[in-house]
Amino acid sequence: MPVPEPGPGEVLLKVGGAGACHSDLHLLEVPAGARSFTLPFTLGHENAGWVETMGPGATGFEPGDPVIVYGPWGCGLCMNCRQGIENYCQTPGKPSPGGLGGTDGGMAEYLLVPSTRYLIPLGSLDPREAAPLTDAGLTSYHAVKRSVHLLGPGSTAVVIGAGGLGQMAIQVLKALSSATTVVAIDTSADKLKIANTMGADEELVSGDDAVKQIKDMTHGQGAEVVLDFVGINPTLTMAAQVSRMLGHLTIVGLGNAALPVNFNSPAKECSVASPFWGSIPELIDVIALAQAGKIKMLVEHFPLDSAAEAYRLLHDGKIAGRAVITPND
Incomplete structure (x- = not known):
């Protein structure tokens, strides 16, 4: 050129x-x-x-x-x-x-x-x-920043997808709200190991067991903030399942799936957003x-x-x- x-x-x-x-x-x-x-x-x-x-x-x-x-x-x-x-x-x-x-x-x-x-x-x-x-840095920062006010002591943030953006989101979460527990979810054991080095407090293999473990650690309430960096049907379904009343569910991944929203799911008055950059x-x-x-x-x-x-x-x-x-x- x-x-x-x-x-x-x-x-x-x-x-x-x-x-x-x-x-x-x-x-x-x-x-x-x-x-x-x-x-x-x-x-x-x-x-x-x-x-x-x-x-x-x-x-x-x-x-x-x-x-x-x-x-x-x-x-x-x-x-x-x-x-x-x-x-x-x-x-x-x-x-x-x-x-x-x-x-x-x-x-x-x-x-x-x-x-x-x-x-x-x-x-x-x-x-x-x-x-x-x-x-990768800016998109993750913007997605986290809108929800920082929800991440006080005892709070939980779930990062679905521990690739480039997810790894950055974990670090941003720890930098902006050290009091929150950050849970990383992925299908790759290698990426979960990286998530640990980036500051994740818990690393879970994607699936029904991960949903149960998040519900257990949040006393059945779900996470204040759920960030989906994949955006396919299984991850969006999981994101809705672990959402919390009055929480935030943020769709960042471009998996081109759709999230059903109705009276029962996600959790009551959970804000759903799909930010850009x-x-x-x-x-x-x-x-x-x-x-x-x-x-x-x-x-x-x-x-x-x-x-x-x-x-x-x-x-x-x-x-x-x-x-x-x-x-x-």
């Missing part, structure tokens, strides 16, 4: 790391007639690197500065965007993230970023390690937590030539945390 030339207000980024996400797999599998993008198209919406060139009128950064890129690019003018909530831009057709929508992403040597407002300084963090924080101020929080050593993404590096192999491993469930493509080693 040709190296982009930054226009007015734009920034050219030398890519250090571009995370490989399950959302990319969905794009790869979209039938030709249903694509919202044209080929050739560059994937990569979890991006971090170093400022290469500032376009005319762009200020606030210098070449060589390590930065991470906020992903959901909105219009910048609506009420939500003006509050930094560009993930919920009110303009039709927005947000349009690079690597997910109509513009090329970061799995290339260089990435064109439309505005400096999407760049967050990384300080001492390595862009190759930090790249997934812009989605997070805000610019929240990404600043995520970077601050990472700089303080409170959260850290488990990453596996792949050179650009091995990107297809990284996606194959991701598809087969063989990536322990997050695969990161490194175009500029």
Whole structure:
């Protein structure tokens, strides 16, 4: 691909790391007639690197500065965007993230970023390690943050799916509410071991026994917060079964299943939400937590030539945390 030339207000980024996400797999599998993008198209919406060139009128950064890129690019003018909530831009057709929508992403040597407002300084963090924080970290943080007020002493939070996002959610839960008991659920024994190292208090194999154990440890009440990072029928069913009255059930995973909601399930007045990504101020929080050593993404590096192999491993469930493509080693 040709190296982009930054226009007015734009920034050219030398890519250090571009995370490989399950959302990319969905794009790869979209039938030709249903694509919202044209080929050739560059994937990569979890991006971090170093400022290469500032376009005319762009200020606030210098070449060589390590930065991470906020992903959901909105219009910048609506009420939500003006509050930094560009993930919920009110303009039709927005947000349009690079690597997910109509513009090329970061799995290339260089990435064109439309505005400096999407760049967050990384300080001492390595862009190759930090790249997934812009989605896996931010999405998990946003999902947890909405429920923090429920997580006082004696509370329980259940994380269903201990992959990249689930691992981050466990760390965020411990960072924002050390008093809560965090329960990790997965079908993989290896991922449950990783969940333990990330701070989970209990690790359970997915299934009916896990539901019973959660009910037992919560005295039959269920968990205040249930986060489903898978989103398939069995996990949503389990999430509803372990929900608590006046609790929160948050669907983060893109498994494309549906959660039946009626008078008896989930628990009475349990709030069900399906959030998307997070805000610019929240990404600043995520970077601050990472700089303080409170959260850290488990990453596996792949050179650009091995990107297809990284996606194959991701598809087969063989990536322990997050695969990161490194175009500029």
